[in-house]
Amino acid sequence: MNSREKILQAVKLAQPEVLPLPTALETPTVYSDPVVKFTEVAQAVGSSVIEVNSLEAIEDHLKEVYLPELQKKWQASGKLRVVSTSVGFENFAEQIDSSDIDPHTFQDVEVAIMKADLGVAENSALWVPETIIRVLPFICQHLILLVDKKTIVSNMHQAYERMGLGQDDYGAFIAGPSKTADIEQSLVLGAHGPRSLWIYLIGDVE
Amino acid sequence: MEVALFVPCYVDQFYPGAARATLELLEKLGVTVRYPEGQTCCGQPMANSGYEHLAGGCNENFVERFSGYDYIISPSGSCVLHLKEHLHSEKHPVQGEEIRHRIFELTEFLTDILKVEELDARFPHKVGVHQSCHGQRGLKLSQMSELTAPAFSKPGKLLHLVKDIELVELDRIDECCGFGGTFCVAEEAVSVKMGKDRVADHLRHGAEYITGADMSCLMHMEGILRRNKSNTKVIHIAEILNSH
Amino acid sequence: MQANEKKHHTLADHFNADEARVDWHDKTLWFVRTKRDRLTHDLLEWEELRDTASQIKSHVLSNLSQYLEEFEQKASANGVVVHWAADAEEHNNIVFNLLKKQGIDRMVKSKSMLTEECHLNDYLAKQGIEVIDSDLGERIVQLAKEMPSHIVLPCIHKKKEEIGDLFHEHLGTEAGVSDPQILTETARQHLRDVFITRKAALTGVNFAIAETGEMVICTNEGNADMGAHLSNIHIASMGIEKIIPKRAHLGVFLRLLTRSATGQPITTYSSHFKKPRKGQEMHVILVDNGRSRQLGRTNFRNSLKCIRCGACMNTCPVYRRSGGHSYHNAVSGPIGSILAPNLDMKEFSDLPFASTLCGSCSNVCPVKIDIHDQLYKWRQELVKAGYTDKKKTVAMKLMAATLSSPTKFKLAGKLGRLTLKYAPFTVNNGLNPWYKGREMPAPPKESFSEWYANRGKDKKI
Numbered sequence: 049m050n051s052r053e054k055i056l057q058a059v060k061l062a063q064p065e066v067l068p069l070p071t072a073l074e075t076p077t078v079y080s081d082p083v084v085k086f087t088e089v090a091q092a093v094g095s096s097v098i099e100v101n102s103l104e105a106i107e108d109h110l111k112e113v114y115l116p117e118l119q120k121k122w123q124a125s126g127k128l129r130v131v132s133t134s135v136g137f138e139n140f141a142e143q144i145d146s147s148d149i150d151p152h153t154f155q156d157v158e159v160a161i162m163k164a165d166l167g168v169a170e171n172s173a174l175w176v177p178e179t180i181i182r183v184l185p186f187i188c189q190h191l192i193l194l195v196d197k198k199t200i201v202s203n204m205h206q207a208y209e210r211m212g213l214g215q216d217d218y219g220a221f222i223a224g225p226s227k228t229a230d231i232e233q234s235l236v237l238g239a240h241g242p243r244s245l246w247i248y249l250i251g252d253v254e
Numbered sequence: 255m256e257v258a259l260f261v262p263c264y265v266d267q268f269y270p271g272a273a274r275a276t277l278e279l280l281e282k283l284g285v286t287v288r289y290p291e292g293q294t295c296c297g298q299p300m301a302n303s304g305y306e307h308l309a310g311g312c313n314e315n316f317v318e319r320f321s322g323y324d325y326i327i328s329p330s331g332s333c334v335l336h337l338k339e340h341l342h343s344e345k346h347p348v349q350g351e352e353i354r355h356r357i358f359e360l361t362e363f364l365t366d367i368l369k370v371e372e373l374d375a376r377f378p379h380k381v382g383v384h385q386s387c388h389g390q391r392g393l394k395l396s397q398m399s400e401l402t403a404p405a406f407s408k409p410g411k412l413l414h415l416v417k418d419i420e421l422v423e424l425d426r427i428d429e430c431c432g433f434g435g436t437f438c439v440a441e442e443a444v445s446v447k448m449g450k451d452r453v454a455d456h457l458r459h460g461a462e463y464i465t466g467a468d469m470s471c472l473m474h475m476e477g478i479l480r481r482n483k484s485n486t487k488v489i490h491i492a493e494i495l496n497s498h
Numbered sequence: 499m500q501a502n503e504k505k506h507h508t509l510a511d512h513f514n515a516d517e518a519r520v521d522w523h524d525k526t527l528w529f530v531r532t533k534r535d536r537l538t539h540d541l542l543e544w545e546e547l548r549d550t551a552s553q554i555k556s557h558v559l560s561n562l563s564q565y566l567e568e569f570e571q572k573a574s575a576n577g578v579v580v581h582w583a584a585d586a587e588e589h590n591n592i593v594f595n596l597l598k599k600q601g602i603d604r605m606v607k608s609k610s611m612l613t614e615e616c617h618l619n620d621y622l623a624k625q626g627i628e629v630i631d632s633d634l635g636e637r638i639v640q641l642a643k644e645m646p647s648h649i650v651l652p653c654i655h656k657k658k659e660e661i662g663d664l665f666h667e668h669l670g671t672e673a674g675v676s677d678p679q680i681l682t683e684t685a686r687q688h689l690r691d692v693f694i695t696r697k698a699a700l701t702g703v704n705f706a707i708a709e710t711g712e713m714v715i716c717t718n719e720g721n722a723d724m725g726a727h728l729s730n731i732h733i734a735s736m737g738i739e740k741i742i743p744k745r746a747h748l749g750v751f752l753r754l755l756t757r758s759a760t761g762q763p764i765t766t767y768s769s770h771f772k773k774p775r776k777g778q779e780m781h782v783i784l785v786d787n788g789r790s791r792q793l794g795r796t797n798f799r800n801s802l803k804c805i806r807c808g809a810c811m812n813t814c815p816v817y818r819r820s821g822g823h824s825y826h827n828a829v830s831g832p833i834g835s836i837l838a839p840n841l842d843m844k845e846f847s848d849l850p851f852a853s854t855l856c857g858s859c860s861n862v863c864p865v866k867i868d869i870h871d872q873l874y875k876w877r878q879e880l881v882k883a884g885y886t887d888k889k890k891t892v893a894m895k896l897m898a899a900t901l902s903s904p905t906k907f908k909l910a911g912k913l914g915r916l917t918l919k920y921a922p923f924t925v926n927n928g929l930n931p932w933y934k935g936r937e938m939p940a941p942p943k944e945s946f947s948e949w950y951a952n953r954g955k956d957k958k959i
């Protein structure tokens with residue numbers, strides 16, 4: 049008998065009669081205004097949130113506020129490599145549209161702009177499916193995620209209900225910049241992944 | 255109503271005051287109390303050490319002594335929990351089972367069965383309440399800090415009926431004191447450290463007395479208080495509820 | 499090491515030699531427990547969530563063989579290679595062979611308690627393969643040549659000054675630097691280099707979904723993703739109990755996991771690995787290593803529900819005051835104490851006794867494992883199997899005889915009041931350790947029974 053059969057056999061012998069699966073939760077918490085809750089939680093976990101109404105508004109904000117602040121706060125100087133997997137930022141960021149690029153070549157990316165499919169109010173997690181380069185939201189120094197306000201749900205149950213079984217080969221819920229508190233429980237942002245996360249909540253596009 | 259008083263072995267030997275107060279308090283509340291002759295122990299010291307299988311004789315003795323009463327009351331949450339969960343008798347299985355349902359820790363008996371709403375007691379002191387784990391988490395005498403659930407406390411409710419008592423707040427409302435039966439000697443260092451920390455919480459908040467529904471925890475903490483020549487004393491909750 | 503030196507009470511005794519450090523350790527972990535309380539008390543459906551999670555796990559354990567096959571089938575269809583390992587040795591072999599085939603001799607690893615359980619790093623080191631742990635806490639204990647002392651906070655026992663010294667020695671920081679911000683930045687630079695240059699990455703698995711064949715990995719640092727997405731070969735190691743039936747069940751478990759673990763609403767990253775990246779190999783190793791045996795032990799089956807959140811450690815008053823290493827096992831604390839005896843009854847016979855049975859662990863456990871009841875049950879099993887001190891057995895027999903006979907008991911009581919020797923809680927102790935840090939109770943004039951007998955004389959009905 050190989051190990052597969054051995055294990056399955058042992059498990060079969062050891063497991064009790066089948067017990068039923070429970071029903072779904074009766075009334076998980078929902079928020080009257082999920083966007084408000086989302087913003088509150090996102091800020092609490094170290095993200096910055098800004099509401100906008102058009103792609104142009106994002107671009108303006110990026111140029112006028114985000115980048116100058118980034119340079120000031122992180123003392124980033126020289127030409128910063130900004131990449132985007134989301135269309136519409138061509139005159140501003142390097143557009144990535146081929147997955148044939150070696151992921152290692154993104155190690156010098158300062159800012160990555162990507163789209164999230166959905167947000168969850170209770171924990172500010174954003175669902176980021178694989179968009180062309182899997183490592184991008186992790187390897188960049190700073191991450192920007194764009195999400196449609198209408199997609200913000202209250203809790204994780206609703207999120208998975210929306211997502212169903214999913215078509216993505218890979219995807220991650222991302223909630224905040226990467227962090228660690230391994231040294232004496234002192235919180236430090238920027239462990240291995242991004243040092244900051246900006247979230248653009250896109251409202252009704254005029 | 256006729257109840258039998260179960261006095262755990264170490265209470266009988268070292269803390270007769272707690273047992274006396276229990277008896278007198280119950281009598282004051284109009285209950286007929288018997289103290290069955292020949293009682294020994296609940297068997298927990300063996301069982302918690304892994305020797306439950308040796309507790310048979312002790313169990314049989316318990317069942318023989320305590321059958322036939324309306325209720326069995328004990329001033330020790332830990333012993334009551336053990337009996338509720340583990341008492342069984344080969345010779346008298348039905349009686350054994352019955353006792354498990356009829357045995358009560360004193361404060362739960364007072365609140366749940368006698369439904370005491372007033373007490374003629376006065377205790378003009380600052381008192382810290384120690385929530386013994388077996389009473390609290392086992393018998394559910396008080397809400398547990400880990401759960402998302404409404405607060406309540408049976409010992410607390412009774413203490414609030416006592417005149418002039420001042421209950422102190424603690425930083426950690428229901429941390430274990432570290433007694434733990436044979437744990438107190440088998441894991442001496444951790445046990446003493448836990449006890450010291452628990453006592454310190456009460457002292458920080460100015461408690462003159464530490465009270466609780468389990469004498470074993472109090473004994474452990476008393477040992478630490480006295481070693482440190484503290485003026486703070488331990489007192490079983492029955493003694494406060496029975497004070498004038 | 500001498501047998502006794504490795505036992506919990508001895509190791510705990512050493513830990514307690516430095517009381518200020520015990521206080522610091524206790525406070526740090528209590529802080530995590532209070533963070534957990536803040537988040538869970540906020541959520542009205544918290545207890546319902548725990549119930550639901552516990553029931554899902556009960557169901558999984560009752561139907562595990564089928565879910566394992568379903569997962570295998572789905573994962574294979576996704577292009578993931580599925581391996582089965584009956585024990586630690588086989589697991590380690592599989593990893594080694596995968597690396598050998600590719601000619602790889604350096605690997606980066608993110609947190610996986612299973613590989614600690616299997617002692618993978620030592621094994622691979624012997625085969626000439628270098629493994630670097632990428633979780634900051636794990637990297638720190640690795641540099642210190644220690645085991646993690648906590649499953650979620652691996653270096654919670656270390657002070658920042660000690661970490662500063664380690665970094666000075668190994669990573670070239672300036673002597674005396676202990677600022678967590680600077681130390682973390684140093685580790686970031688050092689490990690970026692590692693991520694970029696390693697062709698193989700090993701990760702643990704938090705949840706594996708039978709329905710889709712996905713593996714979900716949760717980190718705050720992003721290290722699992724950095725390693726996996728930059729590697730040519732990603733190996734995921736998981737215990738067979740990590741399966742959950744449906745993707746929607748993640749809604750339940752992801753809500754519970756991090757609130758319980760660190761008091762965060764969710765980890766920064768909850769990554770769902772379904773298919774390998776183009777050109778990448780993805781493997782999963784399903785490891786038994788005693789789990790099917792534990793599944794068959796009715797009393798201890800529920801221990802397999804554990805989602806490794808560490809909440810039982812943070813709340814455990816004994817763990818906080820004895821440190822994770824006193825449990826001399828990869829998984830420490832209350833859950834470690836019910837898992838370890840399944841692996842080796844003799845070696846870990848001390849652990850179920852390293853508890854006051856206070857029950858706080860069972861109350862915080864997000865999957866409602868009856869941890870303290872299982873500790874009690876392990877005690878019974880271990881005694882029956884003969885893994886306890888013979889002297890103790892003799893003393894217990896004597897005590898049992900005394901307690902079943904009222905006459906003997908009366909006599910013992912009279913003696914007991916003088917020395918406390920026969921008091922049950924101090925049985926079996928020539929040199930009574932009670933006295934080391936505590937006074938004995940002062941013996942009263944008369945016992946309650948004596949008082950009652952006298953009272954009865956004028957009050958008998």
Ligand code: SF4
Nearest residue numbers: 804805807808810863
């Ligand atoms: S036993 Fe429960 S509380 Fe402890 S680590 Fe496992 S899931 Fe968490």
